[in-house]
Amino acid sequence: MTRTLPLTYPAPVRRLTDPSPAAIEAAAVTLVAAFDNPTTRACNGEASEGIDIVRQRATLIEAIIDPRMEVLVIEEEQDVAALVFIIPPEFKRRPVDSLAPHNAALAALVTPELEAVGKKLDTALAQLKLDTFGPAVNEMYSIGRLATSPGHQRKGLGRILLDVILDRARNENRDIALVTPTPSVRDWYLRMGFHIHGKLDIELRVASLSSRRLMKELADIKGNGTPTGIALVSADNMEEWVFTIQVLGDETVYRGETFALRIRFGERYPIEYPEVTFLAHGQYKPPMHPHVYTNGHICASILGPEWSPVLNAVSVCITMQSMLASCKKKEWPKGNDSYVARAPANPKHTRWEYHDDTV
CATH class of the missing domain: 3.10.110.10 (Ubiquitin Conjugating Enzyme)
Structure with a gap:
């Protein structure tokens, strides 16, 4: 199954396509600031060990140069104020050495240790989603990361980025699956219309008929x-x-x-x-x-x-x-x-x- 990525995004959102050191550094700083905190580490346990600039740089480069993924950002005062990773349906992680022509840049940042950790987490997460949603998970979009820099929170920037994904999913009649073990993050998604799914109490998705219908009604009201x-x-x-x-x-x-x-x-x-x-x-x-x-x-x-x-x-x-x-x-x-x-x-x-x- 293929899809066509939009050429434009609603202001102030833009797609991050530049793997330059400055662009990567700004986005990596936002990821570290948003996720490297005591609450996240306590909820994620071992999975959150080593949250640092190097690891986030590697993750960003992989996402930016893989044409199947999108990294959307909102910038304020030359800072990356918020960003989100959109993972398409039927996505499978590629080996680092297959992401030509950026092998040299990746080799310098994605060490074998980091790649091994990434594969381990991806495998565990994929199995968790498959166990919870069944084969239908392959037809869903996933949110890899949605982060807002602490200095730019409570401005509605996360909601702006989420709306882009919701519009995409609604137009293609797809669900969205994500996993978040952090209670405060989980509660935010619940307020945005997501629903807890599965026994683990951390699986969320926009899957109910109610949410789909209401998103359409809200779009009609905004448009007409x-x-x-x-x-x-x-x-x-x-x-x-x-x-x-x-x-x-x-x-x-x-x-x-x-x-x-x-x-x-x-x-x-x-x-x-x-x-x-x-x-x-x-x-x-x-x-x-x-x-x-x-x-x-x-x-x-x-x-x-x-x-x-x-x-x-x-x-x-x-x-x-x-x-x-x-x-x-x-x-x-x-x-x-x-x-x-x-x-x-x-x-x-x-x-x-x-x-x-x-x-």
């Missing part, structure tokens, strides 16, 4: 926007999004009001409908409506028997906007107080009765 009166205000992960909704027109009883709709997605979305509530705290209050309770729970058949997998997050917002637009009188549902007093935290656990579709 949302309907008038509806805005996406929060989509930091693939588990919970928040939209604001305004009802249009001068005749609406909600003129000038803005409501916030929270949508939580389960792993079986869109086969199963999401958890949808109006926010009832902070600057937002739920709309006073016969089908909306003061805790934000909503009684609507679209969030039950009339749900269809062809619907999406924006469809839900449009339905809620239409439901509010048809309301002629502000009032809470009958039995609001008793329901709120005993309501489950998740409205999907409520047995709703749908008998009034006039508002």
Whole structure:
């Protein structure tokens, strides 16, 4: 199977293709700074021994001159602020002496000892992925390293690089497999929409139908926007999004009001409908409506028997906007107080009765 690498990348990302000493040194410094710390060494054990400039230089040169791999970087003030290794499907490590015409440069940096360590780690990692994912792992992309220099962290640079890989995987309908034993790194990937897979609690992949679908929905929203009166205000992960909704027109009883709709997605979305509530705290209050309770729970058949997998997050917002637009009188549902007093935290656990579709 072959693939065509993109000729351009979204700014400020570029592909590192220069194996010059200066370029290698800058990237190697970032790798060492990001990975050579007590937490990583404690989690990786013996595998992390010898994390130094020499080893990282060797790794970078191998990746840069192997046309099957990509090293993407973001540079700030002449520093490599962040970088990522993208490993393509069906990738197998080549012997160093096969990577002509750069044999001389490699021979000086990739010592037999380092190459032996690399082969040992690659073999163990490949077997771990095969045991966890099965033969399907050969069809997945892998993230070899994703590192942000300590001085450039918390700027969203890692997310920018990850989005490039996610877009690639989504366009080719592939999954992404990676292994990370570091708890803080694992938690970051979970927030980015990855899922723990396997018994080891360190195998992660973007493999669920939910993640794929939501990445497509988010791309559609970014590319095409949302309907008038509806805005996406929060989509930091693939588990919970928040939209604001305004009802249009001068005749609406909600003129000038803005409501916030929270949508939580389960792993079986869109086969199963999401958890949808109006926010009832902070600057937002739920709309006073016969089908909306003061805790934000909503009684609507679209969030039950009339749900269809062809619907999406924006469809839900449009339905809620239409439901509010048809309301002629502000009032809470009958039995609001008793329901709120005993309501489950998740409205999907409520047995709703749908008998009034006039508002």
